Amino acid sequence: MAVKYVSGVGKRKTSIARVYLVRDGKGAITINHRTLEDYFKRPTSRMVVEQPLNLTQTLGKVDIRVTVVGGGLSGQAGAIRHGITHALLNMDPEFRSILKASSLITRDARIKERKKYGLRSARARFQFSKR
Numbered sequence: 001m002a003v004k005y006v007s008g009v010g011k012r013k014t015s016i017a018r019v020y021l022v023r024d025g026k027g028a029i030t031i032n033h034r035t036l037e038d039y040f041k042r043p044t045s046r047m048v049v050e051q052p053l054n055l056t057q058t059l060g061k062v063d064i065r066v067t068v069v070g071g072g073l074s075g076q077a078g079a080i081r082h083g084i085t086h087a088l089l090n091m092d093p094e095f096r097s098i099l100k101a102s103s104l105i106t107r108d109a110r111i112k113e114r115k116k117y118g119l120r121s122a123r124a125r126f127q128f129s130k131r
Contacts, residue, residue, distance in 0.1 A: 006090040010083025013111050015071030019083035021091060025063025031080065032068060045077040052085045052104055056095045082107060 010017045029036040029049070040046050053059040064084065068076045085104045088095050099105050113122040120126050 006087050008083045008086030008088075008090060010079045010081065010086060010107075012078030012082060012108055013071045013075035015068060015075040015079035017066055017068040017076065017079035017083040019080065019087045020065045021084070021087040022063040022065070023091065025061065027060035027063065029064045029066070031066045040073065040077060042073070045073060048077040049080050049084070051081055051102075052088055052099060055098050055102055055104075056088055056092075058088065062091075078108060 005020050005022045007021070008019045010019060031039040036046055036049060040049065050059060053062075064087075066080050066083065068080060070076075071079070081104065085099050088099065089105070096105070115122055
């Protein structure tokens with residue numbers, strides 16, 4: 001018996017997304033029990049989420065259920081994209097060359113740098129006064 005779904009985990013900034021991809025679906029994307037259009041109001045965020053599906057021509061052929069926590073909406077969209085990419089790779093390893101060419105496999109490691117003691121922010125110093 002074949003497995004009904006494959007999963008993948010994606011991360012971006014402080015967001016973590018668990019993605020479950022159902023093989024023979026109708027194209028429904030559910031994020032935290034809400035539809036894609038209801039969760040992401042911005043069309044750019046929706047485009048980011050659908051990017052790996054458009055590249056592999058699987059948009060409308062698989063159902064996706066996502067649980068995402070942490071961060072803001074932009075980081076969550078990136079985490080979901082990363083998770084969908086990993087789920088697609090688990091479903092069909094032949095997608096690797098297509099997704100790697102668009103650099104979707106690599107995690108975007110840019111996160112906010114921590115504030116250091118004695119400084120105003122991560123790198124900005126307080127104004128120096130000679131006298």
